[in-house]
Each structure stands twice: as C-alpha cells, then as structure tokens.
Amino acid sequence: MSEEERLDEIKQLLKAMIRNKCVNPPGNELRSIRTLQDYFAAHGVESQIFESAEGRGNLYARIEGTDPNHPSLTLGPCHVDVVPVEDPGTWTVDPWEGVEKDGFIWGRGAFDMLFIVACQAAVFASFVQEGFRPKGDLVFLAVSDEEAGGLFGTKWMLDNHPELVKTDFAVTESGGFPIAPSRYVFMVGEKGINWKRLKFRGEEGHGSMPYGTPNAVLKMSQAALRLSRYDPPVETKFVGDLARGLGLSRLTRFFLENKSLVPLAIKLSAKKDIGMAKVLHALTRMTISPNVARGGEKTNVIAGQATLDVDVRTLPGQDDEYVVRHLKRALGDLAPEVEIAKVPGVPTSVGNASPSQSDFVDAMREAVRQCTTPDADLVPMLLTGASDTRFYRDVGSQAYGFSLFDDRLKLAEITPLAHGDDERISIGTLRLTAEVYERLARNFLTLP
Numbered sequence: 317m318s319e320e321e322r323l324d325e326i327k328q329l330l331k332a333m334i335r336n337k338c339v340n341p342p343g344n345e346l347r348s349i350r351t352l353q354d355y356f357a358a359h360g361v362e363s364q365i366f367e368s369a370e371g372r373g374n375l376y377a378r379i380e381g382t383d384p385n386h387p388s389l390t391l392g393p394c395h396v397d398v399v400p401v402e403d404p405g406t407w408t409v410d411p412w413e414g415v416e417k418d419g420f421i422w423g424r425g426a427f428d429m430l431f432i433v434a435c436q437a438a439v440f441a442s443f444v445q446e447g448f449r450p451k452g453d454l455v456f457l458a459v460s461d462e463e464a465g466g467l468f469g470t471k472w473m474l475d476n477h478p479e480l481v482k483t484d485f486a487v488t489e490s491g492g493f494p495i496a497p498s499r500y501v502f503m504v505g506e507k508g509i510n511w512k513r514l515k516f517r518g519e520e521g522h523g524s525m526p527y528g529t530p531n532a533v534l535k536m537s538q539a540a541l542r543l544s545r546y547d548p549p550v551e552t553k554f555v556g557d558l559a560r561g562l563g564l565s566r567l568t569r570f571f572l573e574n575k576s577l578v579p580l581a582i583k584l585s586a587k588k589d590i591g592m593a594k595v596l597h598a599l600t601r602m603t604i605s606p607n608v609a610r611g612g613e614k615t616n617v618i619a620g621q622a623t624l625d626v627d628v629r630t631l632p633g634q635d636d637e638y639v640v641r642h643l644k645r646a647l648g649d650l651a652p653e654v655e656i657a658k659v660p661g662v663p664t665s666v667g668n669a670s671p672s673q674s675d676f677v678d679a680m681r682e683a684v685r686q687c688t689t690p691d692a693d694l695v696p697m698l699l700t701g702a703s704d705t706r707f708y709r710d711v712g713s714q715a716y717g718f719s720l721f722d723d724r725l726k727l728a729e730i731t732p733l734a735h736g737d738d739e740r741i742s743i744g745t746l747r748l749t750a751e752v753y754e755r756l757a758r759n760f761l762t763l764p
C-alpha cells in the first residue's frame with residue numbers, strides 16, 4: 317500500500333477504536349481487538365486472539381525472521397483500553413465520535429494510546445503485504461487493561477504465553493515529544509509507585525485539658541514536617557543522560573553529575589524554569605509527598621487516631637525495603653510510634669529502566685533522523701508514572717516509549733492530553749509515527 321493509503325487506514329482504525337469506547341473499567345477490549353483482527357484479515361495478516369477474561373483479550377501476530385540469532389522486536393505492547401470521560405460537557409467535541417477537524421483526530425484515547433495502536437497495526441500489515449523478510453522476528457501485540465494495571469493484558473500474556481510475546485526489544489507509548497529544537501524525548505524507564513499510609517495513635521481525652529495527653533494529630537503533623545524536610549539519597553544516573561541529551565551547559569552538567577552539587581543545580585534551575593527544576597528533582601531521588609491527612613473526631617476531644625497518606629515515587633531498583641528504611645529514617649524518634657502500611661487498593665510497582673545507549677537506541681535515533689533532520693537527537697527520560705513496559709523489562713527485554721510527534725503542539729500542551737479534555741492527535745503525528753516505526757523495524761531487523 318502507498319504511504320497515503322496507509323495514512324488513510326490509520327485514520328479509519330483510530331476513529332473506529334475511539335468509537336468502540338473500551339473504557340476501563342470494565343474494558344470490554346475485545347471490541348477493538350476484533351476491529352484490529354478484522355483489519356489484519358483484510359490485509360492477509362494471520363493473527364490470534366487470547367482471551368484473558370470475559371470480554372477482554374489480546375491480539376498477537378508475528379513475522380518470522382530468517383536468522384534465529386538476530387534480536388527480535390515487538391511493536392507494542394499497545395493498549396486498546398482508555399480511561400473514562402468525567403464530563404463530556406468540558407470537551408469542545410463529542411469524545412466518542414472520532415471527529416476529524418483542524419488537522420487533528422479528536423476523542424478519548426486518541427493520544428493515550430490508540431494512535432500508536434493504529435500506526436503499529438498498519439505498519440505491521442504493510443510489512444506483511446510487501447513480503448518483508450526481516451532477520452529477527454517482528455511481533456505485533458495489542459493488549460487490554462493497561463489503564464488498570466495490566467493484569468489482563470501485558471502481564472497476562474507474558475505469564476501465559478512468554479514463548480510468543482517475549483522479544484529482545486519492544487517499543488510503545490510515551491515518547492517522541494519534541495523537548496527542544498531537533499530534540500525528542502524517549503522513555504528508557506519508569507519510576508516506581510509505593511503509596512504508604514502512616515497511622516498514628518494518641519489518647520482520647522477532653523479538649524479543654526490537653527496537658528500531658530498524647531495527641532495523634534500532633535504526631536501526624538510533626539511526621540508530615542519531617543517527611544517534607546527529609547532528603548533521600550541523590551542519584552545522578554538518570555539525570556546525566558537527560559542533561560547530555562538536552563545539550564545543557566557544561567557547568568550545569570558538571571553540577572548534575574556530582575551528587576553533592578545536584579541540590580544547587582536544582583535551585584539555580586528553579587530561578588529560570590520551575591518545570592525543569594521539578595523534573596530534575598524527581599529524576600534524582602525517591603520523592604516523598606505527604607498529601608492526605610485525616611485525624612480526630614470532634615473539636616473538644618483530643619485526637620486518638622490519625623492517618624497520613626504519602627505518595628512515594630521510587631527510582632528504578634528502589635524496593636519496598638528501601639522505602640520503609642528511608643521513611644523510618646525521616647521520622648526519626650517518632651518512627652517506633654508509627655505504623656507504616658500500604659494505601660489500600662493501589663498496586664505497588666518497582667521502577668526499572670533499559671539502557672539509554674545501545675545498538676537499538678542508535679537504530680531509533682537513525683529512524684528519527686530519517687524522518688526529520690540529520691541533526692536530530694534523542695533525549696532519554698524516565699516516566700514518572702507506571703506503564704506496561706515495566707513487565708517487559710522484568711522478563712529481561714529492553715523496552716522503550718517511542719513514537720514521533722510533529723510540532724503542531726508544544727510539549728506543555730501535549731502532556732495534559734493523556735486522560736484530559738479535548739484529547740487529540742495531529743494527522744502529522746500519525747504520519748511521522750508510522751514512518752518512524754517502519755524505519756526502525758527495517759533498520760534494526762536487517763542489521764548485519
């Protein structure tokens with residue numbers, strides 16, 4: 317198929333998946349999984365559906381490589397589920413209609429991440445149609461359930477059919493944003509999420525005579541202060557890459573590569589660009605943010621109980637033991653009186669990361685240059701939330717957030733689109749993303 321035909325098919329697929337409304341929960345992703353399978357069938361692509369629960373499933377297809385020793389690549393795991401729309405009235409279009417206007421396709425999921433699903437499916441189908449024979453295997457995997465933790469999607473496929481879907485490399489959502497002229501972010505890893513509920517005890521007594529009675533709210537507020545003043549150890553590994561990629565000044569890079577100077581670099585950066593300072597801060601440590609406080613019952617009763625929910629985000633490799641150890645250190649002599657528990661109902665994840673320099677990363681950079689300008693470069697970042705790539709990294713694959721955006725929207729306009737109002741994707745981004753995946757697969761899977 318010609319590039320124009322392929323772009324047209326990507327648009328149709330994207331609109332169809334927006335209209336399928338696979339809102340998770342409950343997901344009902346089989347609707348879009350079948351849309352993709354029908355699309356594949358119409359192009360002579362064999363594919364298989366694996367149902368993981370009632371109404372939910374994952375779609376798998378493969379182009380066999382000619383050399384079993386050549387590294388393999390997955391286009392995906394790409395998720396077809398989307399988050400709900402809280403209030404359609406705050407959108408300027410119907411979020412479920414798949415409207416095309418002003419050079420964009422609008423709708424829930426257009427950006428997160430149905431546009432990638434559509435591009436990856438169309439590129440895969442065009443490879444099959446042309447009879448592409450890569451050296452390494454090329455796998456396509458569309459999944460359910462990313463928005464609610466991935467247990468019926470990527471995790472389920474890796475647990476139940478690893479021989480099919482585990483590849484050496486994988487590329488999926490959350491990358492390709494322009495961050496500076498000719499500089500595009502790609503995601504090499506993600507931070508972990510480890511929310512804690514701290515519980516404090518006091519003794520109930522009359523509020524008119526507080527002297528000598530332990531008060532849970534007082535302990536909680538002391539704890540909140542100590543947590544906010546605590547400095548977890550600084551790690552420079554992830555920010556050094558970013559500083560190099562962004563072409564920051566030598567002095568700033570020197571500061572960011574020395575653990576003792578990082579706080580100063582962040583302070584200096586905050587004077588110019590608070591957004592950059594936030595990023596540098598989050599990428600150099602575990603962050604601790606005490607955000608929900610509850611305690612006491614009545615104004616005239618001394619507080620017997622209080623809880624503090626703390627949003628803890630870890631760097632790759634920092635596990636639960638690390639989190640608890642540092643929370644106790646932050647609490648100091650209060651620690652023995654505090655019970656540290658999980659915030660119920662929120663899954664904990666340990667972050668992980670893939671190398672920011674390798675032959676594969678070189679192939680990604682080369683693909684971006686072929687699609688844009690010869691001086692374009694990639695800037696490695698860590699995602700501060702969780703995505704399906706962590707499951708691939710957990711089984712030893714190298715997984716990246718990688719696509720390619722045009723310049724219709726600025727970075728500050730792009731990031732709020734995920735789960736936000738007026739979610740949309742430009743036609744130019746569809747074109748570039750399909751092209752960058754095609755070039756990446758062609759370049760990497762035919763390397764000598």
Ligand SMILES: [Zn+2]
Pocket residue numbers: 395428429462489
């Ligand atoms: Zn997503």
